[in-house]
Amino acid sequence: MSVPTVIPDIDAAQWAEHLLSLWPQDWSSDASRHEGGAVYALFKSIGLNLELTDDNIQFVFKACRIATATDVALDAVAADYFGEVAGYPADVIRAPGEPDSSFRNRIYAALLLPSATRHAMSLLLERLTGSPPKLVEPWRISDTSAWDCISYWDVDSEANPGRWGDPGLTYQGFIDSPLPQFADQGANPVYCFDNGAAWDQFYFLEVDSRWFINTERLDQLVNKTKPFGTTIWRRYTSQALIDHMIGKSENVANLAVEKPVSIYPPFAGKYVILASTSWNTTVSVEPVSNDSFLLECTVAAPQEGGVIDWIGIPITHAGVGLTLVIFDTYETVLAIPTGFSQNDALIAVPNWDTNVWIKSRNATHVTIGFGAPAPFLSDLGFIFWSDHSRSGQVTVPAEALSVDIPIRNSGTYQAFALPSWNTQVRIEKFADYFTAHFNVPPDATSKLDFAIRSD
Numbered sequence: 001m002s003v004p005t006v007i008p009d010i011d012a013a014q015w016a017e018h019l020l021s022l023w024p025q026d027w028s029s030d031a032s033r034h035e036g037g038a039v040y041a042l043f044k045s046i047g048l049n050l051e052l053t054d055d056n057i058q059f060v061f062k063a064c065r066i067a068t069a070t071d072v073a074l075d076a077v078a079a080d081y082f083g084e085v086a087g088y089p090a091d092v093i094r095a096p097g098e099p100d101s102s103f104r105n106r107i108y109a110a111l112l113l114p115s116a117t118r119h120a121m122s123l124l125l126e127r128l129t130g131s132p133p134k135l136v137e138p139w140r141i142s143d144t145s146a147w148d149c150i151s152y153w154d155v156d157s158e159a160n161p162g163r164w165g166d167p168g169l170t171y172q173g174f175i176d177s178p179l180p181q182f183a184d185q186g187a188n189p190v191y192c193f194d195n196g197a198a199w200d201q202f203y204f205l206e207v208d209s210r211w212f213i214n215t216e217r218l219d220q221l222v223n224k225t226k227p228f229g230t231t232i233w234r235r236y237t238s239q240a241l242i243d244h245m246i247g248k249s250e251n252v253a254n255l256a257v258e259k260p261v262s263i264y265p266p267f268a269g270k271y272v273i274l275a276s277t278s279w280n281t282t283v284s285v286e287p288v289s290n291d292s293f294l295l296e297c298t299v300a301a302p303q304e305g306g307v308i309d310w311i312g313i314p315i316t317h318a319g320v321g322l323t324l325v326i327f328d329t330y331e332t333v334l335a336i337p338t339g340f341s342q343n344d345a346l347i348a349v350p351n352w353d354t355n356v357w358i359k360s361r362n363a364t365h366v367t368i369g370f371g372a373p374a375p376f377l378s379d380l381g382f383i384f385w386s387d388h389s390r391s392g393q394v395t396v397p398a399e400a401l402s403v404d405i406p407i408r409n410s411g412t413y414q415a416f417a418l419p420s421w422n423t424q425v426r427i428e429k430f431a432d433y434f435t436a437h438f439n440v441p442p443d444a445t446s447k448l449d450f451a452i453r454s455d
Helices: 012-022 038-062 071-082 100-111 118-129 215-225
Strands: 134-136 172-178 231-237 246-252 258-262 271-277 283-289 292-297 306-314 320-325 331-335 345-350 356-361 365-370 378-385 391-396 402-406 413-419 425-429 433-438 446-454
Touching: 012 038, 071 100, 118 134, 118 172, 118 215, 215 231, 246 258, 246 413, 271 283, 271 292, 271 320, 271 345, 271 378, 271 413, 271 425, 283 345, 292 306, 306 413, 320 331, 331 378, 345 356, 345 365, 345 391, 345 413, 345 446, 356 413, 391 402, 402 446, 413 425, 413 433, 433 446
Parallel strands: 172 231
Antiparallel strands: 134 172, 246 306, 258 292, 271 306, 283 292, 320 378, 331 365, 345 378, 356 365, 391 446, 402 433, 413 446, 425 433
């Protein structure tokens, strides 16, 4: 078997040493051949050009593969596969400020993206807008329900469809799709008049059309993906149609204290990650980019390994937030968002190592306590849950070290809990309930907020 090609990485100083080894010893003094000498400077200047040539060769070599191409070479790969053809726009374009890792993942995903099916169209729209669309074929009872059978008046969801159907509308379909709720312009802010804009200062940006996904582009890509001979009717809205929540249960190796996580599709902007563990530890979240984050534990996973449950939701969704915490404080106050109440469950996770609990709550605010003071540049991610089929509050007796919480679940799920006293919580999951274990029992009867997400 042939050996893979390896291009050595030689810097200017190494080139200078190599050239000096070939230079006759009697043609120059020892001083001139060392750092600061005239001969050394001559060969190092030659080495700088050779180093640049070597870097260019390595760049071209890596540009031959999607896995190693970077910068403009990765853009060229996307243009080769997904450039403008037959009147359609380019499918995959790097967003301003988007890193190679995220762009490369989108190229891989687009290479494997199916077409000419309903599922393919759904994936396409979700990939572009960040939220799943609602697809309806009027002749399918499962999309529209049926009179006197599975009918839901004035209710229309994936689980309970309630639209008027028409058996005669074959080979036709309807798409309700959200548009992005803000521009995708990398790390740059979107400044608004009277809100964050500084007149005559350096805070106005040249608009790039790629920041905005307009309806014309979505129409073109839907037409490119739909089966030939079908008619698709489209309606676009500024609101997400389906709660875009992602999550997973991560297996953590024994004695590990951190777990890097990558996701796809990447979040379009700021997001909140909630996490819980199967062993006694505090867990914090450190965002790395829009498609990766780090889960960090203060106590290593046990010898047999452990599990970290996590979910992520963009902060554009109702009840989801990311709040800054004042330096060196032991508590922060969250306002209960409009549409939520003090009876709705609250789950929160900080970005530093500390216990978190609900110190108090009233009709308008919740006070969150911390076991360790907030360091500089700290924040707290939180989610209010109004879906009482997936969340709630349970009573924990005084001196209890655990509580069982029954759930309605038919598969794998992630579970989270936030106590009303200072303690660590570990989660033990079963088919129809989960157990929240505490390393410190409450002194008096207390409350525990909980929430689950089913896969």
